[in-house]
Amino acid sequence: MKNILFPLIFGFATTIGVIAQDHSHMGAKPIVYPDIPGYKSLSTDLHIHSVFSDGNVWPTIRVQEALRENLDAISLTEHLEYQPHAKDLPHPDRNRAYELALKEAENHNLLIIPGSEITRAAPVGHNNAVFISDANALLAKEAQQPFEVAKNQGAFVFWNHPAWYVQQPKGNPVLSNFQKKLIQEGKLHGIEVINTGDYAEESLAIALENNLTIMGTSDVHDLIDWDYIQKGLHRPITLVFAKEKSIESLKEALFDRRTVAIFNGLWVGKEEFVVPLLEASISVSEVHYIGKSEVLSVTLQNHTSSNLLFENQMQYSLYHHPPIFEIPAHGSLTIQIKTLERKSEMELKLKALKAYTAPKTQAVASWNIQLLDSNN
Numbered sequence: 435m436k437n438i439l440f441p442l443i444f445g446f447a448t449t450i451g452v453i454a455q456d457h458s459h460m461g462a463k464p465i466v467y468p469d470i471p472g473y474k475s476l477s478t479d480l481h482i483h484s485v486f487s488d489g490n491v492w493p494t495i496r497v498q499e500a501l502r503e504n505l506d507a508i509s510l511t512e513h514l515e516y517q518p519h520a521k522d523l524p525h526p527d528r529n530r531a532y533e534l535a536l537k538e539a540e541n542h543n544l545l546i547i548p549g550s551e552i553t554r555a556a557p558v559g560h561n562n563a564v565f566i567s568d569a570n571a572l573l574a575k576e577a578q579q580p581f582e583v584a585k586n587q588g589a590f591v592f593w594n595h596p597a598w599y600v601q602q603p604k605g606n607p608v609l610s611n612f613q614k615k616l617i618q619e620g621k622l623h624g625i626e627v628i629n630t631g632d633y634a635e636e637s638l639a640i641a642l643e644n645n646l647t648i649m650g651t652s653d654v655h656d657l658i659d660w661d662y663i664q665k666g667l668h669r670p671i672t673l674v675f676a677k678e679k680s681i682e683s684l685k686e687a688l689f690d691r692r693t694v695a696i697f698n699g700l701w702v703g704k705e706e707f708v709v710p711l712l713e714a715s716i717s718v719s720e721v722h723y724i725g726k727s728e729v730l731s732v733t734l735q736n737h738t739s740s741n742l743l744f745e746n747q748m749q750y751s752l753y754h755h756p757p758i759f760e761i762p763a764h765g766s767l768t769i770q771i772k773t774l775e776r777k778s779e780m781e782l783k784l785k786a787l788k789a790y791t792a793p794k795t796q797a798v799a800s801w802n803i804q805l806l807d808s809n810n
Contacts, residue, residue, distance in 0.1 A: 463668065464502075464504030464739075465668050466737070467696070467739065467740075470675060470710040471710060473675035473687075474676050476507060476679060477503075477504065477671050478508065478547075478672050479508050480651055480672060481511050481562055482651075482653070483654065485523055486510070486523065486531035487519075487531075488513060488518050491656070494538040496654075497535050497542075497544065497546070506679060507684055508546065515573075528570050532549070545684065547681065547684070549569075550562070554577060557611075557612040558577050558612060560595065560598075561592065563584040563589040565588060565685050566584060567587045581621040584621070590689060593624070593646075594626050597636060607625075609640055617646070623689060624649045624691075625641050625648070626651055627648050628649075629650075630652060630653045630654075631667075631697050636793070638702055638792065642792060647688055647689075648672075648691070648695050648704070649695055650672050650697060652669040652671075670697040671696050672693050673711070674692065692707060698739070699742065701790070702790045705797060708790075708797040713800070714737075716742070717737065718782065720733040720768070721803055721805055728776055729770050729773075730770065732803065733768045736765055736766065741762050741763050743759075744784040745785045746758075747783040747784055748771070748781070748782065748783045751771075752771060753770035755770070781800050781801070781802055782803050783800045784798070785797070786798075
C-alpha cells in the first residue's frame with residue numbers, strides 16, 4: 435500500500451502545486467460593462483492598499499484579485515506618511531509596492547498605474563496622486579508641496595472619501611479654501627463619490643460644481659473576497675471611457691472627466707456618460723404582440739454586472755409587471771407593454787432608479803423598438 439499511495443499522494447500534491455502556481459486568475463464573477471459609442475469602457479480601481487502601508491496583503495495578491503475580477507487597471511496607492519507596518523517591513527523606497535505589482539502583472543493584460551496617497555489631517559485630508567514618476571519625491575512636510583511635486587510629475591490627483599465621518603463628523607464633505615486653491619491651480623482633478631461602498635451625494639455636487647472627475651474606489655485593505663465577493667458584491671470601480679486600453683489613453687480620459695463610478699447596482703456620473711452606458715447595457719429581443727391583443731411582449735437582456743432597477747417612463751403602462759422592475763445582472767426579463775394599438779415602432783423609455791447624474795436626479799434612457807410586422 436505504501437508504494438501505491440505515494441505516487442497517488444505525490445500526484446495529488448503536484449496537481450495542487452500546479453493549480454497554486456496557475457496565474458490565469460480566471461474569476462467566477464468577472465466585472466463586465468459594455469463599451470459606449472466612441473470609447474472603450476475600462477474597469478479600474480485606483481485606490482487600494484497592501485502591507486507597504488496599512489493593508490494586510492502582499493502587492494502580488496492585489497494583482498491576482500484584479501485579474502480574477504477582470505479589471506483593466508489598478509493602482510496601489512500606499513500612504514506616504516502612514517506606515518503602520520514599518521517595524522516589520524521597513525522600506526525607504528515608496529515605489530516598492532508598485533514595482534512588485536508591475537512584475538506580477540507583466541504577462542497579463544492588466545495596467546498597473548503608479549500612485550501614492552498623500553495623508554494629512556484636515557483640511558488637506560487624504561488624496562491620491564496617480565500616474566506619478568517617483569513616490570519618494572512626494573514626501574514633504576509643507577502641505578502644498580506634495581501637490582506641487584505631483585503636478586510637476588504630470589499626476590492626476592483626486593480627493594479621497596471627503597465625507598468620511600472620522601474627519602467630517604457630520605458625514606458631509608467640506609470644500610475648504612485649501613481644496614479650492616488646489617482646484618484653481620490645477621492640482622486637484624477628481625473626487626471620490628463612492629468609497630468602500632459609501633455614496634455621498636454631497637461629493638457628487640462638489641464634483642459637478644467644480645468640474646472634477648467622478649471617482650469610485652474600493653480603498654481595500656483586506657482581501658477583496660472578504661470585503662465584497664463573499665457578500666455577493668463586486669468592488670466599487672471607476673469605469674473610465676478611454677479611446678483605447680493603454681496607460682496614456684486612461685490618463686487622458688481621467689483628465690477629461692469621462693467616468694462613471696459604480697458599486698454594483700449604484701451608478702454615479704454625468705448624464706452624457708451614464709445614459710449611453712445604460713443604452714449599451716440593455717438589448718431588446720423577442721419583440722411581438724401576444725396573440726391578437728394589443729399587448730406587446732419585449733425581452734430585455736442585461737449585459738452588465740449590475741442588477742438594474744428601472745421605472746417605466748412611457749405613456750403606456752405595463753401588463754403583468756408593476757411600473758418598477760429589476761433586471762438581474764447578466765440576466766433577462768420579459769415585460770408586456772399595453773400600446774393600445776398595434777404599432778410598427780415605438781420608444782421604450784425607462785428611468786434607472788439607482789443611476790444618478792446629479793443629487794436626487796436619476797438617468798432616463800430610451801431604446802427604439804422596431805416591429806417587422808405589427809399585424810402578426
